[in-house]
Amino acid sequence: MVTGRKVAVVGMGGSFPDCADIKEFDQKIFSGQSLIREWSKAAERDKQIRSKVAGYINDNDLGIEPIYLVEGYDWPETFVDTRGRIPDINLSTADLGCVWAMNGALDSIEMAGWTKEETQSEMTGVVVASGGGGNVIMRNAWHAFFELGKKSRQAGSHMVDRAMSYREAANVSCLIKNRGVCESIISACATGLGNIGYAYRLIKFGLQDRAIAGGVEGTSLETFIGFDAMQVLSKGFAPAESSRPFDIKRNGFVCSFGAGIVALEEYEIAKARGANILAVIDDYFNNSDGDGDMFYPSYSGQLRMWKGLSANAQIKPDVVKVHGTATPVGDILELISVVDTLGEEGYHVSAPKSQFGHMLGAAGSVEFIVALLMLKNQQVPGCLNSDTLNPELENFQKKEGWQGSMKPAAAYRHLIPQETITKEINQVVCLNYGFGGTNSAMAISRDI
Amino acid sequence: MDRKEILAGLIEVLRTIRTVDPAKLENVTEETDFMTDMNTPSTELINIAAKVEQKFDVEFEDEDIDELGSKVKDVIDLIIKAKARTEEERGN
Numbered sequence: 001m002v003t004g005r006k007v008a009v010v011g012m013g014g015s016f017p018d019c020a021d022i023k024e025f026d027q028k029i030f031s032g033q034s035l036i037r038e039w040s041k042a043a044e045r046d047k048q049i050r051s052k053v054a055g056y057i058n059d060n061d062l063g064i065e066p067i068y069l070v071e072g073y074d075w076p077e078t079f080v081d082t083r084g085r086i087p088d089i090n091l092s093t094a095d096l097g098c099v100w101a102m103n104g105a106l107d108s109i110e111m112a113g114w115t116k117e118e119t120q121s122e123m124t125g126v127v128v129a130s131g132g133g134g135n136v137i138m139r140n141a142w143h144a145f146f147e148l149g150k151k152s153r154q155a156g157s158h159m160v161d162r163a164m165s166y167r168e169a170a171n172v173s174c175l176i177k178n179r180g181v182c183e184s185i186i187s188a189c190a191t192g193l194g195n196i197g198y199a200y201r202l203i204k205f206g207l208q209d210r211a212i213a214g215g216v217e218g219t220s221l222e223t224f225i226g227f228d229a230m231q232v233l234s235k236g237f238a239p240a241e242s243s244r245p246f247d248i249k250r251n252g253f254v255c256s257f258g259a260g261i262v263a264l265e266e267y268e269i270a271k272a273r274g275a276n277i278l279a280v281i282d283d284y285f286n287n288s289d290g291d292g293d294m295f296y297p298s299y300s301g302q303l304r305m306w307k308g309l310s311a312n313a314q315i316k317p318d319v320v321k322v323h324g325t326a327t328p329v330g331d332i333l334e335l336i337s338v339v340d341t342l343g344e345e346g347y348h349v350s351a352p353k354s355q356f357g358h359m360l361g362a363a364g365s366v367e368f369i370v371a372l373l374m375l376k377n378q379q380v381p382g383c384l385n386s387d388t389l390n391p392e393l394e395n396f397q398k399k400e401g402w403q404g405s406m407k408p409a410a411a412y413r414h415l416i417p418q419e420t421i422t423k424e425i426n427q428v429v430c431l432n433y434g435f436g437g438t439n440s441a442m443a444i445s446r447d448i
Numbered sequence: 449m450d451r452k453e454i455l456a457g458l459i460e461v462l463r464t465i466r467t468v469d470p471a472k473l474e475n476v477t478e479e480t481d482f483m484t485d486m487n488t489p490s491t492e493l494i495n496i497a498a499k500v501e502q503k504f505d506v507e508f509e510d511e512d513i514d515e516l517g518s519k520v521k522d523v524i525d526l527i528i529k530a531k532a533r534t535e536e537e538r539g540n
Binding site for chain 2: 089092158
């Protein structure tokens, strides 16, 4: 390990629902708009699917045109990049999420100002992943092999590279031609932050000087119906009102898709070449609940996460960017673990999922980009639809053995702005959790 | 279906392969080599075979594919052979 190395964020990019680019994303987030719409792919299934809303990007948005092998089949054989940024050979090995990842990588490198030599260096890594499998690509294989009884080649020769678990990292690496690490860190809904965290460690520990990192969740009805089957998706509200973190009427999360990619660089190297430093990473910490529960969040696991984050860094955030999915249990338990760690004053809580839903494997990285924008804009976006906080205790607070706060959610109203506020923001803590009891936390600061 | 018609159909298939340079499809003859003349990535050859099967409504034997040469005429020969076999099977 190399001591004293710091890591800077020097670029960002991504694909966001209902936004042409990161500029429009910035504008819509900080002007309090919702990116959630009724999703025709879910709505047309009528009673097969409970939830009808999503933060989605159409297959042919963002200058990408899908090419279908057989008319009427909902799986693209490949894509055409009408903007001409990604060569056909790279598109032929990509699913939609990989195309978003490649676009985000190109945007991040452009913003970072890396030269070709820097990008293609042995000291440049790629750490990108998605939460879900290559479902859309597998559709053709299922259909041709199992339903039609065709030979394996009818699934196409790109089923493996377009559907394998680390397809996003592989595609980004083949596009930018870096010579360092190429890996994926996969941890359900903590994936986005987990990849940035792992890339941070590679640089901090001296193994790489720079990295493209982030998370992706490509559009997939299979992903959507998986969560719909669990009955954890929001139901019964108008699209813009569907994602309601902390609100007493919240009944589930909005399943969304997108990608968030960032460029990280060793601080002194970035400084020396005069890079625009979007943030400095103070530290990253992740752990597991250790209670054997796949789904239920853990108060003690989250407290240990905060302790770990604070062990080697000064943690005094002006904003805590929470996971805040709008599921009945998670939000308030998370809020209380924040309050019991930081106290009841001196910071604000931001839940960006209120505006674009839960991007699963992309959630941590897209919300990390929101945190970068908070540092840039010196603003905290409001938590949409957090209209009423429960004036009474949650059920978990009434259980024997509960050791946390005995105040109801409504006691913390002052921490959760409902509209965008402007204030001095020097540090933001980003939190994300995932199935399997995984907890991740990263603190970032303004470079001053 | 004569060899000219098959060649025209084959070029139509090749036009849908994004990694094949459209400029190289202008002067394709039976002697054109997929690998050396058209620079086709080897991973795409199996896609071309799969698409040809769909286009011409035939199914190749795995052994035919294994032994397939890399020239356009080899593919045309194979299509004719597979078509004849299919008709024979359907005739029976």
